[in-house]
Each structure stands twice: as structure tokens, then as C-alpha cells.
Amino acid sequence: MTELQGLSHKNEKADRNGFEVQLGAFSGPLDLLCHLVESREMNPAELNLTELVSQYVRFLVSSKRTTLNEMAEFFSFASRLLLRKVHSLFPAQRDTADQQDLLDEDIFTDEEELRRMLEVFRPYRNGAAYMAALQRERERSFIRIADDESIPFYDLGDLYGLASLWWQLLDRYNEKRKIGDYCEESLWDDIPDAIPEERQVEERMEELLRSIRKKELGLSDLLGEKNKKMLIVTLLALLEMSRLGMVRITQSETLGDVLVAAV
Amino acid sequence: MQQSDENNRIGLLEKQVEAMLFVSPQPVSSQEIASYLGVSAARIENAVKTLRDIYAKSHGLTILFVSGGWQMATLPDLADTIEAFSNAVSMQRVRLSKAALETLSVIAYNQPVTRSEIEDIRSVRCDRVVDTLMKHGLVRISGRKKSVGSPLLFRTTDRFLEIFGLAGINSLPSLDELKDYRAEDDAFDSLERTHGSADEGDNYE
Amino acid sequence: MQQSDENNRIGLLEKQVEAMLFVSPQPVSSQEIASYLGVSAARIENAVKTLRDIYAKSHGLTILFVSGGWQMATLPDLADTIEAFSNAVSMQRVRLSKAALETLSVIAYNQPVTRSEIEDIRSVRCDRVVDTLMKHGLVRISGRKKSVGSPLLFRTTDRFLEIFGLAGINSLPSLDELKDYRAEDDAFDSLERTHGSADEGDNYE
Numbered sequence: 001m002t003e004l005q006g007l008s009h010k011n012e013k014a015d016r017n018g019f020e021v022q023l024g025a026f027s028g029p030l031d032l033l034c035h036l037v038e039s040r041e042m043n044p045a046e047l048n049l050t051e052l053v054s055q056y057v058r059f060l061v062s063s064k065r066t067t068l069n070e071m072a073e074f075f076s077f078a079s080r081l082l083l084r085k086v087h088s089l090f091p092a093q094r095d096t097a098d099q100q101d102l103l104d105e106d107i108f109t110d111e112e113e114l115r116r117m118l119e120v121f122r123p124y125r126n127g128a129a130y131m132a133a134l135q136r137e138r139e140r141s142f143i144r145i146a147d148d149e150s151i152p153f154y155d156l157g158d159l160y161g162l163a164s165l166w167w168q169l170l171d172r173y174n175e176k177r178k179i180g181d182y183c184e185e186s187l188w189d190d191i192p193d194a195i196p197e198e199r200q201v202e203e204r205m206e207e208l209l210r211s212i213r214k215k216e217l218g219l220s221d222l223l224g225e226k227n228k229k230m231l232i233v234t235l236l237a238l239l240e241m242s243r244l245g246m247v248r249i250t251q252s253e254t255l256g257d258v259l260v261a262a263v
Numbered sequence: 264m265q266q267s268d269e270n271n272r273i274g275l276l277e278k279q280v281e282a283m284l285f286v287s288p289q290p291v292s293s294q295e296i297a298s299y300l301g302v303s304a305a306r307i308e309n310a311v312k313t314l315r316d317i318y319a320k321s322h323g324l325t326i327l328f329v330s331g332g333w334q335m336a337t338l339p340d341l342a343d344t345i346e347a348f349s350n351a352v353s354m355q356r357v358r359l360s361k362a363a364l365e366t367l368s369v370i371a372y373n374q375p376v377t378r379s380e381i382e383d384i385r386s387v388r389c390d391r392v393v394d395t396l397m398k399h400g401l402v403r404i405s406g407r408k409k410s411v412g413s414p415l416l417f418r419t420t421d422r423f424l425e426i427f428g429l430a431g432i433n434s435l436p437s438l439d440e441l442k443d444y445r446a447e448d449d450a451f452d453s454l455e456r457t458h459g460s461a462d463e464g465d466n467y468e
Numbered sequence: 469m470q471q472s473d474e475n476n477r478i479g480l481l482e483k484q485v486e487a488m489l490f491v492s493p494q495p496v497s498s499q500e501i502a503s504y505l506g507v508s509a510a511r512i513e514n515a516v517k518t519l520r521d522i523y524a525k526s527h528g529l530t531i532l533f534v535s536g537g538w539q540m541a542t543l544p545d546l547a548d549t550i551e552a553f554s555n556a557v558s559m560q561r562v563r564l565s566k567a568a569l570e571t572l573s574v575i576a577y578n579q580p581v582t583r584s585e586i587e588d589i590r591s592v593r594c595d596r597v598v599d600t601l602m603k604h605g606l607v608r609i610s611g612r613k614k615s616v617g618s619p620l621l622f623r624t625t626d627r628f629l630e631i632f633g634l635a636g637i638n639s640l641p642s643l644d645e646l647k648d649y650r651a652e653d654d655a656f657d658s659l660e661r662t663h664g665s666a667d668e669g670d671n672y673e
Contacts, residue, residue: 027590128566131640138632
């Protein structure tokens, strides 16, 4: 993660017209590719895969405020694009047995295939944009507020809807029994946040900076009382700050407290 | 209403008040509206008066003054029509709130079941919801449980089976039948799977 | 307004229709009203037209045509006022991520459609998004496809039409017509801003 951050810092400086990229603003790899094709005014009929891939990867590298999950998904797509290119340049490798499996999984074979994917995808992307506009317009009008918690309504007769609600409830119930004191947040909190996100680390960095700017603090103060997740995020934040030369970490005596000061 | 200029200005205020009364499920006092719109309560009173006049002239709606506030409602003359209509509509085209549908699912999968058992699973009270379900003929009382306080037991009705197109209560979808769309909640699970053989479309993560 | 009252005078039928639209929590079709009142649907259409004209002239309310029916709502111009007035109205809004909208568009145009068909088009996994859409009641399972593994089929719901202000699924322009549709620059702006606060922890998908 620190590597990626390092790269993105570099890129920001190198790329003068550098526009901010947030993967979260894209719905997926194809959405980003469409955006690239449009913003660079490439002719989809003359898609140059190499050029597109290199732009795509540059985009990913300069991407900001991105969760690791997002990044992973986009890079996985990018690597398949690259692999494809390699195979088209070195067709001989196709014979290797273990490469064969990879090829079978692959979804496109060349520019033609990628172009076809984009062509199929693009109208839906427009459809989504159109629907977003529709929704915004509709949301300017309000209907009467029902006096109970009856929004949203479910059409009766939707058997699968009924069934899935039950299985969700059961999940929640079992979870509740498992953890004893159940609170709705904690369920969602734990799942996607299991891997600390860059954003969390960045936020923590700012917090830490604010507290140590006033006075030098011991590591034990900074790591105290927090939960496990917070602990990891704090450690990552400290490492990153140290790497960037934002803090000075010292230990005055063996086994003494480690002191953290802002530089 | 004499001066066109004044008319227009009052027009916007009236529209705002009208829309507020429309969306609000409870009566709203002039003071409350006034504080939201940043005008005097007296101006609100005037606006409401104008609205009431407009509605009184020729509308199926009216503005009532109840428990210290204004509330939009249907004309008293139409009471019979409207009451019958709203029952008819809600029977014909039943739509349930999430709370109601959840409760229905608990009853369907666990029948016969008591109210406190339902509440245990949903961790919210459900007397009102159960009443709604009974009113719609989706749920019925099927007896009393032989335990302390002998609480009522609830079951789904034949109408329930009909509406959901079920041959019998045993045909309710199992967890397995829904696995097609249910999200894998465990992030690590999906990571692991990319290393193994990628079945279906899972190889994108 | 300055004309005589006669212009604004409406008949009993209009009043009834107005009151019905007022009480109904969901859109009501002309047929539904007609069959209830025992008059022709054409007469109802006319009555609604008269009401719409009256509302258009000087009211804070309007009558929408969504999901095949009529629905009373506040004027779009008053959106800010009403929003500030009542927190509860925000419940009527559904925040969807860009991925969710895209998936919804694939489902809307191809329904009924399986998850792997959606994934073929979007080239990313969609279980989480589909799950979210189902939770919001915008999409439902409509059965199983008769093919290998008999995967579940998904459809949009009436609520989908209501949320997007569509009279029916046919009111969406064809994909061909959208070929050159470009979103205004800020079309997704609000989405990005709320990106971190969607109800799903993992709102990317």
C-alpha cells in the first residue's frame, strides 16, 4: 500500500495536467476504459490495446482515495489485459500446458474482443447516466409521508423476496446470538473494513498529526484503548508518516517508551 | 388577491405551505411552519386561510385544524367513498412494508409461531404488523401454545399460498435455492476463490 | 385566478378522484379508479386532466403519472423547502452507487436476466449490487431460467418505476436511442459525494 501511495505521490508531481482519479467514481474496469476512450478521444474502431493498457495502468497508479478491494479488482482486469497482449505478441507460449488454463479463463482474445466488450457495455453505461438524471428529476417531488415505517413497499407475491428476507433475518439472528450484544453497525463494520483502507490510514495520519503537533507523545499513549482494527490502522499510519519523514520516532532508553514527535 | 404583485408573492408562500401540509402525516402548527420558512406566524395564518378558501371552493380536499395544527384531509362528504376505496386498493394491490414482509417470512418459515417468538427473531415489536397481516388475510390465529400465559399461535393462510404461488408450505425456497444472488459476505472468501478454480463468473475478483 | 369561480368549479367525480389520489400511498391507474367508481376509464382520464390543469395553475402540488398510475406529489420547484421542512421525506430517496445504477440499467433493458448475463456485460461480479438493489425493492427474482443450473432471473419492480418517475418500462428510451447520450458533467456528482456513506459497507460493487 505504501508503495502505491509513493507512486501516486510521484505521479501527481510528474503529471502536470494531473487530474485526480478516484476509482470509486467508476463502476468497474469497463466504465473506466470507456472514460479513457472518451476523454482521449480515441476512436473505438482503432483501439490500440497497448496504448490503452498503458493509460489504464497509469490511471490506476495515480488513483486516489481507493480501497484495496477496488484496486485489486481493477488491477486484476489490467493484468488480464496485459497477459492478453503478451500472448498475442508471443503466440508460441500458447502451447505451454499451464498457460492454457489461464487462456481459457480469459474473456477476450485481442483488440477486436475488447472493442466488442466495450461496444456491448457502453449503451448500458449511457442508460445508467440517463437513469441517474431521471431519478434526480423525480426526487424533486415528494409524496405524502406514510405514518409508519412502510417505505419501501414490497409487492406481495414475490416469493423469492419473502424467502431472502427470511434467510437474511436468520443470519442476523444467528450473528446476534454469537456476539451477544448485537448492534446493526457492527455487522457491516467488520466485514468490509477487515482490511484497513488507505483512506482510513490517511485519516488516522491526520488525527495523529494533530495530537503530536502539540507535544511529543509516547507510543503507548497513541496505541492505548483502541480496538484491534484501530490498532492496525494506527501502526500503518505511523509507519507511513515515518517513511514520509513527517514524524520522528525515538527511544531514549532500552525498553523505555517510544516517543513520537512531529517533524 | 386584489393586487397582482402581492398575489404572486403570497402565491409562493401558499404553495410552500400547501406542500408542507401535504407531505406531513401529522398536523403542523403555524408557528412550526413559520419558523421553517422564516416568516411570521401571522403570515402563515393568512396563507392557510387563503388555501382553505381555495380548497373550500372546489376541491375534494380540505384543511382541518386539529390539536393545534393544520392538516390536509379529504372532504368529510367523501368519507364513505374514500374509506371503501382505500380498503379496496390495499386489498387488490397489496404491498407490504419491509417490516410486514419480514414478519410474514418469520411466520411462514416457523409456523405455528407466537408473537414473542417473532419478536425474538426480529428484535422489534410486531403487534401492529401482525394485525396488518391478519387484516390482509395472509396470517391467521391457529390456536394457543401450551406454555406460560398460553400465547396465541400464528399461521399463514391459504390466501398466502395462493398469492405466493405455493403448492404447500413445504415449497418455500431453501437457502440453497437463493445462493445465486446472495452476496458472499466474507471478503476473504472471494479472495481465496480466485486462487482456486474459478467457477461461474467469479474470476473477476 | 381573476376569472370567475365557475372556471374552477369541479364536479363530484373530480373531487372523488382527487381525494382518492390523496389517500393512496401508491400510484393508482385510471382503470382502478374507474372500476371502483363504476364509470368509464375515459371519464377518469378527463377528470384527472381537469385536476392537473387546476393544480398546474396555482398550487404547490402536482399529479404525476408513474408506474401506470396517477400519484399526487409536491411541485419540483419546492424540493428544497420540503426537504428542509421534513427529514422524513428523505426516506423517499434511494441513494444508488454508480455500479448499482449500471446494474439496474442492465436489468431494466434485459429483463428477465440472470446474474451471469449481467456480469458478462459489466465484466465484474455483481452479487453484492444485485443484493443491494433487491434490498431497496428495485429488483426482484422472477423465477429461474430453463438452462444449465437453472439460474435465478431478475426483473425490475413497480417501485423501480416509481423511484425513476417512469410511466412504464417502455418509457425508457431504447439503448439505440441512448447511443449518443452523454451525461451532463455533474450527473454522477452527487453519487461521488455520497460514495462513502452508502448503506452497504462495500459500496463499490
